[in-house]
Amino acid sequence: MIWLTWRQHRSQIVVAFAALGAVAITLAITGVQLRHSYDDTLAGCRAHGGCGTALAAFGSQYGLLETYVSAVLIAVPGLIGAFWGAPLVTRELETGTYQLAWSQSVPRTRWLVVKLGSVAAAGMAASGLLSLLVTWWAGPLDHAHADRFTPEAFAARGVVPIGYAAFAVALGVVSGVLIRRTVPAMAVTLAVFAAVQIVMPLAVRPVLMPPARSTVALDAGTLAAASSIEVRGSGSDSRLYVGLSHPDSWVLSKDPAVDPAGRAYQGAESCLAAGQAQFTACVAEAGLQQAETYQPADRYWRFQWFEAAIFLALAGGLAGLGLWAVRRLE
């Protein structure tokens, strides 16, 4: 049965791993360049004191490339699910070869278990290797941005792509068994996978562990080191939001700055009117505090494994559904 699965999907898998090889070479070459550039930047800025601006510049120089690479890594499991998983059963249904396969001495359930398991394993291996490469490649950039925990980077690093791949393949196969036609099954697989990738960071990942909360005093030093300062609204609705530096943590929400009495600070507008140079001093005088809800940096790997496990469990559940549905297929 494993031989048959291999023989049927041989060309797909060979093409995929060849593409993976090409990507690996590209990433290796650019990755080495990236590291040299990073090392040079670091050497340069350390000699002159603070590295903040230099690293920010380094990061934005490769910003677009990093977005592409991360996008590819997030898309790959979904594509594997749609192109390997969905046609697994539907092709046999559409060409009628299921009649040949199911009249051999192998019960349907074992047939599906082996096919699904093998393709999922191949998908997980491909995604895993790709993720390994990209995580290595993006190392310097992740140091520079210190944002690997944010949704944009989290899904494109570490072990979660392996979980995504298992889930996507199981999703594809089950869609195929239930819908029975290749193109609609592929479309549904891609749509559901995309929806899950959106819902996960918005609704599920933030609450996998109860977030931490910190309250920081907004003195001159903190304000100077802030990554962003935002004034929203006007008049009595005016609010001040200060982006504090939490390297490698995931800030979920910021409360508006509050005065010592606990009321929302509305004076940012007037501080602005005083002029840019005076703004920091003006705000610092008010003795404000700001609270943030965030997931601390040291939880990163726990979240990676937890999320990967969730997706593997989903994959298992879908596989069970698929086995039940295939027994009733006609």
Place this chain on the structure above:
Amino acid sequence: MVIEFHLSARSGVAPYMQLVQQVRQALRLGVLAEGDQLPTVKDVVAKVAINPNTVLKAYRELEHEGLVAPRPGKGTFVTRTLSDASLAAHEPLREDLREWLAKARRAGLDEESIEALFTTTFRTTSK
């Protein structure tokens, strides 16, 4: 293989009977002689697309008529040719038949009536 069989779809005769008739014909013409082996069921079936049970049935019928006998482990063999005694009876019977036909025609029966008369009498007497 000593003889080959063929099936005629249009003869109106049951397949097994066709095989029986072909064996009898072969015996009559001397193609098959005493001691010859009939083709095995497998051989017949490989040459002619026919149900193996049909061949078995035909061979059983021939055995019933005393023309062949199975030898366990070896096959089915011809035990006797159509007896000379019965061949000898053919001529006088043919003469009788010619006379009877002439009588029937003189009585005014047409071809179909003669055939129908013969067929019904033949059937009812051979049951």
Place this chain on the structure above:
Amino acid sequence: MTAMLEASGLSKLYGRHEALSDCTLSVPAGRVVGLVGANGAGKTTLLKMACGLVAPTSGTIKVLGESPAADAAQLAKVGYVAQDTPVYARLSVADHLRLGARLNPSWDHGLAERRIRQLGLNPAQRAGTLSGGQRAQLALALAVAKLPELLILDEPVASLDPLARRTFLRNLMEYVAEHSAGVVLSSHLVADLERVCDYLVVLAGSRVRLAGEVDELLATHVRITGPRRDPGTLPTGVEVIQADHTDRQSTFIVRTDTPIDDSNCSVGELSLEDLVLTYMAQAATEPGHGILSEAAR
């Protein structure tokens, strides 16, 4: 001896459409069964149920004494060739043999290779480029090399030329002779059925109209032609299947266990084709009433 194929009250509903309706059959082992019927009469549905590809809506079906596709052991005893003989287009002929060898414990690789050689198939050739006849022969070789006790074939020769058809049937009968296997074969070609089948099932209007040993069916059905008369005047014990009347003449197709000795009419034998057509026509004229006619054993 266990029946080869046994169905009891078997029905299949696809939405509102009744593909099979209350079918009851009991086919003895070792027969070559011909399954005849109009398109859409339920032949394919019945065959698919026999190999476990489709589940009944109600009623039961047992093949070689067990539920179809009950487990790997039961699957090994039944060989199936589907309509249009699907094969894996991108796999070679040799790959298909390897498929059979790996997925069937009772696989006879020598038999499979001999057949491929005899048929002159090129083992390296992709199955997608084979002709219809070659595909059918490949499918048959795959079904046969697992040494099944029962072969189920859904119109395997429908799209074959006469020579390919004859070769296919010869190879099929060779296997039957060698292994005393049973066959259930659906076909429109009555001439073929006459040669190879010893048991007949007629399906019409999703019901079983006739089922029995061919010899017995042909011996007990006759056509009575004579002057116009009422069916009631026919001898007792005669079951009228079809009656046609003109002003002067009546033609009856009847079923009877005793020979008819009536000089007032002419009694003729029916060919297998006539028999099949009679029962198929019966279903067409009486859509609401199915008369199940089964030969007593």
